[in-house]
Amino acid sequence: MSAPDKPCIFCDLINGAGEVSMCYEDSSAIAFMDIQPVNLGHVLVVPREHFESMSDIPPELAMHLFDVALRLSPVVRRLHGADDMNLVVNSGPAAGQNVFHYHVHLIPRKAGDGFDIPLPFPGSEMPDRTLLDAMAVRMIAELRDPVRQQIARRLTVMSA
Numbered sequence: 001m002s003a004p005d006k007p008c009i010f011c012d013l014i015n016g017a018g019e020v021s022m023c024y025e026d027s028s029a030i031a032f033m034d035i036q037p038v039n040l041g042h043v044l045v046v047p048r049e050h051f052e053s054m055s056d057i058p059p060e061l062a063m064h065l066f067d068v069a070l071r072l073s074p075v076v077r078r079l080h081g082a083d084d085m086n087l088v089v090n091s092g093p094a095a096g097q098n099v100f101h102y103h104v105h106l107i108p109r110k111a112g113d114g115f116d117i118p119l120p121f122p123g124s125e126m127p128d129r130t131l132l133d134a135m136a137v138r139m140i141a142e143l144r145d146p147v148r149q150q151i152a153r154r155l156t157v158m159s160a
């Protein structure tokens with residue numbers, strides 16, 4: 001069982017040490033209403049066990065959290081009259097993560113609500129096709145090479 005090395009607000013909530021409005025639970029996941037929602041109905045799907053980010057959560061558990069989010073999505077949409085939905089994971093400080101207990105945001109959206117995940121990124125410079133092709137080939141090579149994948153996984157664990 002992973003334990004946080006610093007105080008963790010989501011572990012506290014899971015352990016009953018704070019007020020939480022829970023809307024779903026099972027043996028490995030819970031979901032509760034975000035305290036500062038983009039729109040009413042904004043839900044966080046959270047593993048019971050403490051994992052910090054995408055680099056340390058077991059893939060099966062990450063898949064389960066997405067599955068829960070997909071099941072909750074039509075309910076949130078219906079209850080809150082949402083036009084559309086965002087499913088978001090912020091993994092790591094540079095990616096905007098603020099609470100370092102892995103979680104999936106399920107965000108109901110309404111036209112003109114003012115929230116934005118601006119993609120395509122306005123500051124982006126479109127790379128040359130040859131560069132995009134080269135990146136794709138490098139990725140294919142990495143995915144095909146189990147040794148390189150093992151090394152990459154070890155490096156990720158060591159740097160965590």
Ligand code: 5GP
Pocket residue numbers: 009020021032033034035036037044089090096097098099100
């Ligand atoms: P992050 O930026 O880490 O992806 O998102 C953290 C989310 O957790 C934010 O949307 C924030 O409103 C929510 N949050 C932070 N503290 C609490 C809390 O004590 N209770 C609940 N329900 N949500 C919280």
Ligand code: ZN
Pocket residue numbers: 004008009010011012049050051100101
């Ligand atoms: Zn935690």
